[in-house]
Amino acid sequence: MESLILQHLLNWLVLGSIYTLVAIGFSLLFGLLNVIHFSHGDVSMIAPFVALGSLQVLFGLAGSSAGILPILAALVIAVLVTGLVGIGADRLVISRFRHSPAMMALVATVALGTVVRELIRGFYPQGSNPKSFPAIVQGFVEFGGLRLPALPVLIVVSTVAIVVLMYLLMQNSPIGMRIRAVAEDGATARLMGITPARIFAFTFFLASAVGALGALFFASYAGVVRFDFGVQLGLIGFSAAVIGGLGSMGGAILGALAIAGIETIVQANMADGASYRLVFAFALVILMLCIRPSGLLGKPVFEKV
Amino acid sequence: MSTTTLTHVQSRAALPAGLTVVATEIGGAALLGAFLLAEATPMVLALLALMGGLFAALQLRPRIEEEIVRAFHEARGLATVLAVAIVLVYPFFLGGNTYALHLLIVSLLYSVLALALNFQLGSANIPNFATGATYGIGAYTSALLAIHLGWSFWATLPAAAIVATLFGFLLGIPSMRTRDSYLALVTIAFGIVIHQMLNNLSWTGGPNGLVGIPAPSLLGHSFMQPIELFGFRLPSQANFYYLSAALLGLAILSAKRLHESRVGLAWNAIRADELAAKCQGINVVWYKILAFGVDAFLAAFAGTIYAFYISYISPDNFTFLVSVTIMTMVIVGGMDNTLGVILGAFLLTMLPEKLRIFSDYRLLFVSVVVILFLILRPKGLFPQRQRHYGGQ
Numbered sequence: 001m002e003s004l005i006l007q008h009l010l011n012w013l014v015l016g017s018i019y020t021l022v023a024i025g026f027s028l029l030f031g032l033l034n035v036i037h038f039s040h041g042d043v044s045m046i047a048p049f050v051a052l053g054s055l056q057v058l059f060g061l062a063g064s065s066a067g068i069l070p071i072l073a074a075l076v077i078a079v080l081v082t083g084l085v086g087i088g089a090d091r092l093v094i095s096r097f098r099h100s101p102a103m104m105a106l107v108a109t110v111a112l113g114t115v116v117r118e119l120i121r122g123f124y125p126q127g128s129n130p131k132s133f134p135a136i137v138q139g140f141v142e143f144g145g146l147r148l149p150a151l152p153v154l155i156v157v158s159t160v161a162i163v164v165l166m167y168l169l170m171q172n173s174p175i176g177m178r179i180r181a182v183a184e185d186g187a188t189a190r191l192m193g194i195t196p197a198r199i200f201a202f203t204f205f206l207a208s209a210v211g212a213l214g215a216l217f218f219a220s221y222a223g224v225v226r227f228d229f230g231v232q233l234g235l236i237g238f239s240a241a242v243i244g245g246l247g248s249m250g251g252a253i254l255g256a257l258a259i260a261g262i263e264t265i266v267q268a269n270m271a272d273g274a275s276y277r278l279v280f281a282f283a284l285v286i287l288m289l290c291i292r293p294s295g296l297l298g299k300p301v302f303e304k305v
Numbered sequence: 306m307s308t309t310t311l312t313h314v315q316s317r318a319a320l321p322a323g324l325t326v327v328a329t330e331i332g333g334a335a336l337l338g339a340f341l342l343a344e345a346t347p348m349v350l351a352l353l354a355l356m357g358g359l360f361a362a363l364q365l366r367p368r369i370e371e372e373i374v375r376a377f378h379e380a381r382g383l384a385t386v387l388a389v390a391i392v393l394v395y396p397f398f399l400g401g402n403t404y405a406l407h408l409l410i411v412s413l414l415y416s417v418l419a420l421a422l423n424f425q426l427g428s429a430n431i432p433n434f435a436t437g438a439t440y441g442i443g444a445y446t447s448a449l450l451a452i453h454l455g456w457s458f459w460a461t462l463p464a465a466a467i468v469a470t471l472f473g474f475l476l477g478i479p480s481m482r483t484r485d486s487y488l489a490l491v492t493i494a495f496g497i498v499i500h501q502m503l504n505n506l507s508w509t510g511g512p513n514g515l516v517g518i519p520a521p522s523l524l525g526h527s528f529m530q531p532i533e534l535f536g537f538r539l540p541s542q543a544n545f546y547y548l549s550a551a552l553l554g555l556a557i558l559s560a561k562r563l564h565e566s567r568v569g570l571a572w573n574a575i576r577a578d579e580l581a582a583k584c585q586g587i588n589v590v591w592y593k594i595l596a597f598g599v600d601a602f603l604a605a606f607a608g609t610i611y612a613f614y615i616s617y618i619s620p621d622n623f624t625f626l627v628s629v630t631i632m633t634m635v636i637v638g639g640m641d642n643t644l645g646v647i648l649g650a651f652l653l654t655m656l657p658e659k660l661r662i663f664s665d666y667r668l669l670f671v672s673v674v675v676i677l678f679l680i681l682r683p684k685g686l687f688p689q690r691q692r693h694y695g696g697q
Contacts, residue, residue: 030486097679101430103426103432107636107675108680111679112676242487242490246487275501278498278501279501285494289483293482
């Protein structure tokens, strides 16, 4: 009984971590650009495919037989490539909608997500088939008398580390200050000698790279990856960011934990919970937004005519 | 130089309005027909190039468009009569090509959906990503009533519309408090909840959907039967073609009436500035919820006709992607411009079907085209027009 609860708890934390990593990207980009990068989930989902590809091309390994070093190298490559794709997505498409209505950018990024998805499906070798993805680590870790599977622990611990690092980066580093300056007032930031274009590129790289980690963890935890996983991951990440309060990092984490919590509870307590988990997750989204329209930690907006 | 341009313009202005109307309508119908019947790839590409050329001409010489609009304004009666006549005789010119007829029906239904969404997106600037869901609610309501209770098509039509409208109002309630991206997410979430319910509940048939929806009949004529008229014989699809065309007519009429009424003005005021509209005494909440209701009402009609036409529905017909497609039609065609929206719907329904050469890459191609459209022509093919005041 106790181990079952522990298992659910761990599952909740892992899902929460994965959603957090995706949601932070939405928040970061919304805070800076006021744009919803709807293809964020699909762009992130490139990472597992790049990782699989580089494992095969560089190390001649297929799937689960890989050792720890090649896997680590593949993960780094995947994160870097995805970050660069993020910059590319901004340069090619998103940057053109900086001054148009938000709806335009939203629809354009939805279409961009389809493009990314279809490119993987059509041009990745056998892209339309599900592919097995290796566990990043195997075995168990002993922890104060508890014996826990290593992969979930790794996912949760790395997420905490990434979140702390991101926080420090945003609050204390020069680049973080520049990002916040551009988000506050782009024109004034430019007068202070900051190049907004560079800041945008860096932020897109950062958001996509962190999202890539989320997607890699997701693929590794599920043991399988498919070209269209990005839609759902992106939608949930976006929901998490919104119910937490767009633009707030703490909100993104809170939202991710809330959605993962609902999913875990439904899955654990309902007969066919697995098929209804999305219903409850998105019902929660609607409910939360009705109660607190600007999200849990979002600031209420005062408007001027 | 300037004098020649002037006389040129004068001579064109002297062109009788009736002639312009006839030429435009018949030309447009012929172009559509050629596109529908074109099967060889070079032919499809040539026709696309021709359309592009025509559009570029309109773009470079705005006067042509003004002239056409003016002509349609002057000879309104003629334009309407001719349009109805063309719609009525159209299936005869397509011969027995059932595929072309099928494409036409789907395009008509999507035009209705796009016009329905246009009340929200175009008129009031409310992002609604759940049109696919209300469309599905309409289709499922009528199909369930017909299969389990034996209701006739004509009885399920209003029932489906009422049920979907209630759902539309329900969906509209959160719009009292949320806006923009937040409201967009509420509608996305609503669409996914509905899709997942259809997929999981047992009485909706689950992922297998509902089969065996009976064909409607009118005055003893079953819609399964081909139409025979004056020795001509139209395939059975023609029944649904006329039905969908009638629905589109109704949608155009309501779009026009609503646009010219206080409701349309209120929606436009909300689009311009919600807070200012509120200060003017416009009941913003009511008009926003009304927009959701009107959208759902029309979408349910389209859903009902679709269900009875295909006689089989499954949750896959009503996904988030369907809502996005409808939204794209409105944006690519031109928000708050009836003709533009219909054009967008036809284009985006037929393009993927006609690009069979790209078979596997159709979706990719269409998405790229959509992005290019949004970048190159952000106001849509036909941007919204200035409102004309003073009745005429």
